[in-house]
Amino acid sequence: MLKLLHLADLHLDSPFKNLSYTKSVRLRALQREVFSSALKFARQQDCAAVLISGDLFDSEFYTSDTVTFLQNVFAEYSDIRFIISPGNHDPYRHGSPYKVSRFSDNVYIFTDEELSCLVFPEISLNVYGYAFTSPSYSKDPIEDFTAESSGFNVLCAHSDIDSPLGSYAYISPASIENSRLDYIALGHIHTKTAIMKKGSTCYAYSGCIAGRDFSEYGEKGGILVTLSEQNGEKDVKAERVTFCPWVYKTESVSLEGASSQTQAEAVIRQSLSDDRARKAGYEYITRLTLSGNLGFELDEKLLLSRLSELAVTEIENSTFYFPDEKELLNDYSVKGQFYKKLHSLLSSDDPAVRKRALTALRLGLKALSGSDVTIDD
Numbered sequence: 001m002l003k004l005l006h007l008a009d010l011h012l013d014s015p016f017k018n019l020s021y022t023k024s025v026r027l028r029a030l031q032r033e034v035f036s037s038a039l040k041f042a043r044q045q046d047c048a049a050v051l052i053s054g055d056l057f058d059s060e061f062y063t064s065d066t067v068t069f070l071q072n073v074f075a076e077y078s079d080i081r082f083i084i085s086p087g088n089h090d091p092y093r094h095g096s097p098y099k100v101s102r103f104s105d106n107v108y109i110f111t112d113e114e115l116s117c118l119v120f121p122e123i124s125l126n127v128y129g130y131a132f133t134s135p136s137y138s139k140d141p142i143e144d145f146t147a148e149s150s151g152f153n154v155l156c157a158h159s160d161i162d163s164p165l166g167s168y169a170y171i172s173p174a175s176i177e178n179s180r181l182d183y184i185a186l187g188h189i190h191t192k193t194a195i196m197k198k199g200s201t202c203y204a205y206s207g208c209i210a211g212r213d214f215s216e217y218g219e220k221g222g223i224l225v226t227l228s229e230q231n232g233e234k235d236v237k238a239e240r241v242t243f244c245p246w247v248y249k250t251e252s253v254s255l256e257g258a259s260s261q262t263q264a265e266a267v268i269r270q271s272l273s274d275d276r277a278r279k280a281g282y283e284y285i286t287r288l289t290l291s292g293n294l295g296f297e298l299d300e301k302l303l304l305s306r307l308s309e310l311a312v313t314e315i316e317n318s319t320f321y322f323p324d325e326k327e328l329l330n331d332y333s334v335k336g337q338f339y340k341k342l343h344s345l346l347s348s349d350d351p352a353v354r355k356r357a358l359t360a361l362r363l364g365l366k367a368l369s370g371s372d373v374t375i376d377d
Contacts, residue, residue, distance in 0.1 A: 001226060001227070001228045002048055002123055002124070002125060002152055002226070002227045002228070003045050003046060003047045003048060003224065003225065003226050003227075004047055004048065004049050004050070004051055004154065004183075004185075004224075004225040004227070005038065005041070005042040005045070005047045005049075005050045005051070005222055005223070005224055005225070005241075006051050006053065006183075006185040006204075006206045006222055006223040006224075006225055006238075007035075007038060007050060007051065007052050007053070007206055007209055007222040008052065008053035008054055008055065008087075008158070008185070008186070008187025008188070008205070008206045008207070008208070008209075008222075009053075009054065009055045009087075009187055009188070009190055009206075009207070009208035009209065010031065010035055010052070010055065010056050010057075010208070010209050010210075011031070011055055011057070011058040011089065011208065011212065012028070012031055012032065012035070012056060012057050012058060012062070012066050012070075013028060013057055013058050013059070013061070013062050013063055013066050014027075014028065014031065014058040014212050015058070016028070016212065027212070028066075030210070031209075031210055031212075032066070032069055034209055034210045034243050034244050034245075035073070035209065035243075036073060037243045038050075038209060038221070038222055038241075038243045039073060039077050039080070041224075041241060041243065042077070042080055043077060043079070043080065045224060047080060047224075048080070048081060048120075048123045048125065049080060049081040049082070049083055049120075049123075049125065049127070050080055050081070050082050050083070051083050051127070051154070051156045051185040052082065052083065052084045052085070052156070052187075053085055053087070053156050053157055053158050053185045053186055053187025053188075053206070054084075054085050054086060054087025054088070054089075054090070054132070054157075054158025054187040054188060055087040055088070055089040055090055055158065055187060055188070056070075056084060056086075056087075056090055057089065057090035057097060058089055058090075059089055059090065060089075060090060060091070060095060060096065062097050067097050067101050070101075070103070071101065071102070071103055071104070074103055074104050074106065074107050075104040075106075077106070078104060078106050079106075080106065081106050081108065081120065082103075082106060082107045082108065083108045083110075083118060083127050083129065083156050084098070084107070084108070084109045084110070084156075085110045085129040085130060085131060085156045085157060085158050085187070086098055086109065086110065086111075086131040086132050086133075086158070087132050087158035087187060087188060088132050088135045088136065088137070088158065088168055088188070089135075090132075091131065091132040091133050091134050091135060092109065092110070092111050092112075092131040092132065092133055093133050093134065098111070099111075108127075109131070110129040110130055110131040110156070111131050112130065112131055112133070113130055113131060113132070113133050113137065113141070114130060115128055115129070115130050115141050115142060115145060116128070116129065116130070117129075117149070119149075121151075124150070124151035124152055125151060125152050125154065126147070126149045126151055126152065126153045126154070127154050127155075127156055128142075128145075128147070128153070128154070128155045128156070128181070129155065129156040129157065130157070130169070132158060132169070136167035136168065137167065137168060137169040138167050139169070140169075140170055140171055140172055140175050141157065141159070141169050141171065142155065142157075142171055142175045142176075142179050143172070143175050144175075144178075145175070145178070145179055146178055146179060146180050147179055147180050147181050147182075148180075152182050152183075152227045152229075152234070153180070153181045153182050154181060154182060154183045154184070154185065154225075154227075155179070155181050155183070155184040155185065156185050157169065157171065157184055157185065157186055157187070158186075158187045158188050159171045159186055159187075159188055160188050160189065161173075161176075161186065161203075162189075168188055169188075171184075173198055176198045176199075176201050176203060177198040177199035177201060178199075179201055180199065180200055180201065181201045182200070182201070182202065182227060182234055182236055183201070183202050183203065183225055183227070183236050183238070184201060184202070184203035184204075185203075185204075185206070185223070185225070186203060186204060186205045186206070187205070187206065188205070189205045189207070190207055190208040190215075190216050191205070191207050191216075191218070192204075192205060192206065192207030192218070192219075192220075192221075192240065193205040193207070195223075195238040200234075202236045202238060204223055204238060206221070206222045206223045207220055207221070208220055209221060209222060209243060209244065210243070210244040210246075211244060211246065211247065211248040211285075213248065214248045214249075214250055214285075214287050214314070216248060217247070217248045217249050217250065218247060218248075218249070219242045219244070219247055220242065220243070220244040220247070221240060221241045221242040221243045221244060222240075222241055222243065223238050223239065223240055223241065224238070224239045224240075224241050225237070225238050226238075226239075245283065246283050246284075246285055247283070247284055247285065248284075248285050248287075249284055249285070249286055249287075250286070250287045250288075250289060251271065251272060251286055251287070251288055251289070252288075252289045252291070253267065253268050253271045253288060253289070253290055253291075254290075254291050254292045255267055255268075255290055255291070255292040255294060255298075255319055256291070256292035256293060257292070258292070258294060259295060259296070260296060261296065261298065261299055261302065261303070264290075264294070264298060264303070265303060265306055265307070268288065268290075268303075268307065269307075269310070272286065272307075272310050272312070283311055284311050285311055285313055286310065286311050286312045286313065286314075287312075287313065287314040287315070287316060288307075288312055288314070288315045288316065289316045289318060290315065290316065290317050290318060290319050291318045291319060292319050292320075293319070293320050293322040293362065294319050294320065294321055294322060295321075295322060295323070295324055296321065297321045298317060298319050298321075300315050300317050303315060320362065320365070320366055320369075320371070321369070322362065322365065323335075323365075328340075329343075334368060335365060335368050338361075338364050338365070338368065339361065339365075342357050342360060342361050342364075345357035346358060346361065
């Protein structure tokens with residue numbers, strides 16, 4: 001039995017441009033801590049190798065601190081083989097940290113666009129791979145390839161398997177099936193996928209190891225791959241593992257019917273009462289998307305401060321302040337005149353007419369307030 005840990009898209013040294021310097025430094029440090037947690041897990045599970053399927057670095061611009069961190073941590077885990085396929089964010093070329101930095105002997109880096117193989121006879125493992133040598137890679141790296149070596153055959157690949165017209169090392173379904181590889185460790189897509197299979201080949205995206213913003217939502221981590229063989233029959237088991245202690249999520253809450261700021265807060269608190277995240281050992285970082293027609297103006301700043309203990313860090317306010325009838329009748333601006341034009345229709349005996357008039361009023365008031373109006377409104 002052989003165990004491997006499949007990781008990808010760590011994006012170390014991400015700039016976190018929208019955050020303060022202090023927060024961005026802290027988040028870059030937390031990224032390293034998540035990686036360290038993954039390596040502790042690999043040792044606990046007695047993994048023979050860690051496969052890093054591209055974008056270990058966020059870009060070709062990197063800090064010496066991060067390189068030193070990697071050098072130290074790779075050397076610390078000298079009992080584990082680290083196998084890296086450079087991706088489109090950190091291609092292997094002039095100036096690359098892979099090329100100019102010295103790593104310990106247990107680190108193996110693919111350096112060419114052509115498919116090659118690392119052979120580890122002591123554990124019956126053959127790891128195939130390639131490198132991005134620029135930000136794009138325009139061919140199928142395993143087209144017409146079939147694994148014929150004895151032992152376990154694995155591919156460490158940075159690839160977009162869903163975009164045949166893209167420029168990120170597209171691998172076709174036919175190539176996956178014809179490869180007869182035991183497992184393909186994919187990187188590039190930051191959202192984890194199901195463990196898939198074509199022919200005898202299992203393959204999956206591990207997703208990124210840690211979410212960096214709300215576009216990278218959900219649990220993040222890697223895949224523990226267990227390879228075994230009995231009576232000539234190979235078996236592949238792939239199990240998802242979470243290393244990141246935080247999870248980004250967006251929560252949509254309708255405030256329709258709330259009559260005050262206090263009631264709106266109560267509605268939100270009820271919607272966020274699910275404590276499953278904390279019970280699972282990680283924390284949510286939540287962005288609220290609020291909707292609904294309100295008879296009062298929502299104080300977003302107050303709401304954000306009041307909900308901070310529920311890990312709400314952003315509020316996207318799509319509510320609409322809908323003034324009451326008395327206020328509109330006494331309004332002598334364009335807004336009031338608009339309402340008076342619709343007043344008789346709003347009290348029509350025909351429900352369809354009332355509904356159309358109410359929709360027209362809502363959209364008109366929204367436009368007059370300077371808000372964007374779409375056909376979906």
